[in-house]
Amino acid sequence: MSDDNDIDEEFDEDTEDWDPIAELLFDITEHFGLEADIEYEERKDHVRYHIEGPDMGVLIGRRGSTLNALQFLIGVINARKKLVDYRVVVDVESYRDRREKQLVDQAKRDASKVAREGREKVLAAMPAAERRVIHLALADRDDVVTYSEGKDPDRCVVIAPADGEE
Amino acid sequence: MSTKALLEYLVSQLVDNPDEVEVTEFESKKQDTILELRVAEADTGKVIGKGGRIAQALRTVVKAAALKNGERVSVEIV
Numbered sequence: 664m665s666d667d668n669d670i671d672e673e674f675d676e677d678t679e680d681w682d683p684i685a686e687l688l689f690d691i692t693e694h695f696g697l698e699a700d701i702e703y704e705e706r707k708d709h710v711r712y713h714i715e716g717p718d719m720g721v722l723i724g725r726r727g728s729t730l731n732a733l734q735f736l737i738g739v740i741n742a743r744k745k746l747v748d749y750r751v752v753v754d755v756e757s758y759r760d761r762r763e764k765q766l767v768d769q770a771k772r773d774a775s776k777v778a779r780e781g782r783e784k785v786l787a788a789m790p791a792a793e794r795r796v797i798h799l800a801l802a803d804r805d806d807v808v809t810y811s812e813g814k815d816p817d818r819c820v821v822i823a824p825a826d827g828e829e
Numbered sequence: 830m831s832t833k834a835l836l837e838y839l840v841s842q843l844v845d846n847p848d849e850v851e852v853t854e855f856e857s858k859k860q861d862t863i864l865e866l867r868v869a870e871a872d873t874g875k876v877i878g879k880g881g882r883i884a885q886a887l888r889t890v891v892k893a894a895a896l897k898n899g900e901r902v903s904v905e906i907v
Contacts, residue, residue, distance in 0.1 A: 690838060691835070691839070691890075694831075694835035694838055694894065695835065695893075695897060696897065696898070718897075721893050721894070721896065721897045722893070724889070728889055729889055729890060732885070732887075732889035732890050733886075733890055735883075735886045736839060736843070736883070736886050736887065736890065739883060740842045740843060743843065744842075
């Protein structure tokens, strides 16, 4: 019994901080010449990797373009090498958290206006991950429905009044 | 810390034959750097992706790194 425990402890020590996705991200930031601190956090339906440190703006890019490209590549590498079996979300300096809050707040305001005026609203084009945030944020409302239309990169969310009422 | 090394690293993670990844760096007339990427024939699709999405993402990330190093870079897949 005590032997088993010893082995477990050693194993834990060796693997505690090691994570294949964190290692990928660390190698990439190193190639950028950045000194990054990488932490991961379990969320409801994904694991979120936080990259923090000085001068991280370069990893975000214009409206998150670099961050989205990076996350896409990490997703492809993960799928090909089967590194981890959960959905990976990459964030830099909490950019996504801030952006998601902004998207949700705006979507709720838009939804109320759509329900009030009975007219659908087409939102600005955004990448799949951001559209997903809006669909989820409004999923539990019964006064509006959401869907996407158009082709990437011009695909956008439409918020429409729910039918069949009154 | 070079842009070339970043491209080599990313591509070698994406392909089945990382030993056959080759990036050649040369200057174009307009003072920017061209990174010419070669991979094993069987891996070509793996660096381009459906609708060129992987190639596009590689370019976006590599250009960001180049910008930080004060370079202008274009990536060509041959």
